[in-house]
Amino acid sequence: MEVGFLGLGIMGKAMATNLLRHGFKVTVWNRTLSKCEELVQFGASIGQSPATVVKKCKYTIAMLSDPSAALSVVFDKDGVLDHINGKGYIDMSTVDADTSSKISEAIKAKGGDFLEAPVSGSKKPAEDGQLVVLAAGDKALYDEALPAFDILGKKSFFLGEVGNGAKMKLVVNMVMGSMMNAFSEGLTLAERSGLNPATLLDVLDLGAISNGMFKLKGPTMLQNSYSPAFPLKHQQKDMRLALALGDENAVSMPIAAAANEAFKKARSMGLGDLDFSAVHETYKAPDHSS
Ligand SMILES: NC(=O)C1=CN([C@@H]2O[C@H](COP(=O)(O)OP(=O)(O)OC[C@H]3O[C@@H](n4cnc5c(N)ncnc54)[C@H](OP(=O)(O)O)[C@@H]3O)[C@@H](O)[C@H]2O)C=CC1
Ligand SMILES: O=CCCC(=O)O
Known part of the structure; x- marks a missing residue:
């Protein structure tokens, strides 16, 4: 064929x-x-x-x-x-x-x-x-x-x-992008409060919110390693398109909106071509530490 x-x-x-x-x-x-x-x-x-x-x-x-x-x-x-x-x-x-x-x-x-x-x-x-x-x-x-x-x-x-495939994909990636931001916040909070973030990964993996993304991205995020599998600029595009879908349907999406801001900030820091997990860097930036 x-x-x-x-x-x-x-x-x-x-x-x-x-x-x-x-x-x-x-x-x-x-x-x-x-x-x-x-x-x-x-x-x-x-x-x-x-x-x-x-x-x-x-x-x-x-x-x-x-x-x-x-x-x-x-x-x-x-x-x-x-x-x-x-x-x-x-x-x-x-x-x-x-x-x-x-x-x-x-x-x-x-x-x-x-x-x-x-x-x-x-x-x-x-x-x-x-x-x-x-x-x-x-x-x-x-x-x-x-x-x-x-x-x-x-x-x-x-x-x-036509349209249902696009919408389903955007909903999935909106959830994923929001999760990645909560995860990055958690890793940063663990570290800043004196915990070992590697132990946090083990604890998360044994509980009800264990998932493939945390398992795959966590260890590389702790090494500040963001070789692109899913480029951050594409994840931000997906957040933007998912938020537009939310606008059309009058769905309030405060969590996705906050995640989108973090991805935008990461792009403005020149991280758009790195993996979307590089959004972690925005949580480590100086204005998150005071
Ligand atoms: N990476 C991932 O994990 C996943 C990505 N996706 C989606 O799949 C799609 C591709 O992603 P990915 O392969 O990662 O992206 P890449 O950035 O690696 O590749 C993008 C492709 O689009 C081409 N392209 C960009 N602009 C134009 C244009 N104006 N005219 C013609 N071709 C163009 C590029 O060509 P050139 O080489 O010339 O730049 C390249 O072939 C995106 O929509 C992404 O959101 C979906 C699931 C997972
Ligand atoms: O669009 C990208 C999705 C990436 C993934 O499902 O891990």
């Missing part, structure tokens, strides 16, 4: 490599084209533009940074729309429901099929095929793409109409 893949960042590279390893023929494109070369060793072909990839493949997957990138790849010159008639397009980027709907409407108007399919899980689950796929849109395209989703993920959900 010839599948297209647009966007070879942290996630896209891992996901496209996984498909190649499992026997899919994959044609890749990335804005910085040189990044495509790395996948040729695994058997990938390179497309010179989104349009050429879509033309060649039955369906094309995208994994792009944000709404602006997702729109640009579809609507710009040599974009997805040029050859989408009779083809499928699956956007796995984390975007808001409005962006997804705009893309869906344009693709349908040109005779293509559309599925949004953002994922839960980060770099390692992407490498290991352990993502959780949150799909919505064209059910026939979902059924067609299931063999690929089964390689990329451990579980796929079909959530109905």
Whole structure:
């Protein structure tokens, strides 16, 4: 099966490599084209533009940074729309429901099929095929793409109409971003009050709020090590989009709003390209110590 893949960042590279390893023929494109070369060793072909990839493949997957990138790849010159008639397009980027709907409407108007399919899980689950796929849109395209989703993920959900996948993903990441801030505050409080924060990790892990994120990120946070698995700038984008969803639905979200402020502050400190756990640095900053 010839599948297209647009966007070879942290996630896209891992996901496209996984498909190649499992026997899919994959044609890749990335804005910085040189990044495509790395996948040729695994058997990938390179497309010179989104349009050429879509033309060649039955369906094309995208994994792009944000709404602006997702729109640009579809609507710009040599974009997805040029050859989408009779083809499928699956956007796995984390975007808001409005962006997804705009893309869906344009693709349908040109005779293509559309599925949004953002994922839960980060770099390692992407490498290991352990993502959780949150799909919505064209059910026939979902059924067609299931063999690929089964390689990329451990579980796929079909959530109905376009927008539901985007919303589910934003709610999940809003909870995760808020938890990360509470966790960072707790680590800092433990340390400042004379406790060993490593012992706090052990205590947390044995109790009712034990979770994979604390377990994975805690030890590296204590070493001030923030090699990016999930870039902080993307987590802040997700908080911003989740808060907008809260605005639309008149849902008061004071905890998420505070977490968003901390991620914004981290970005202003130049930490946007580090892992989202680098928000911990904002709690260690001087204005948190007086
Ligand atoms: N990392 C993670 O743990 C997870 C991330 N996500 C989501 O997946 C998406 C990708 O994340 P991730 O791989 O980490 O991000 P990266 O920042 O590593 O990669 C972003 C990708 O988007 C491309 N891109 C950015 N702007 C444009 C543009 N204007 N036009 C075309 N391409 C563009 C980049 O191209 P170039 O190489 O040229 O810069 C790159 O391929 C995001 O929506 C993120 O929120 C979802 C789950 C987990
Ligand atoms: O969008 C990123 C999610 C990261 C994760 O689920 O660990």
